[in-house]
């Protein structure tokens with residue numbers, strides 16, 4: 207079903223540089239993998255780590271919509 211996808215951020219397991227964001231089906235979501243990715247920061251193959259992008263986005267949205275002080 208469309209809409210049942212979620213965004214996963216793929217990061218370097220060593221320096222946490224964001225490598226890519228990928229769309230996966232929720233039921234196929236795997237946050238632990240043994241895959242290796244090329245990290246442009248480390249300039250080496252590194253174990254990848256994954257995190258759900260939604261959590262970050264939710265935090266950013268919350269910050270963006272935080273009401274600015276209009277007093278004073």
Ligand SMILES: [Zn+2]
Nearest residue numbers: 218221245248
């Ligand atoms: Zn790295």
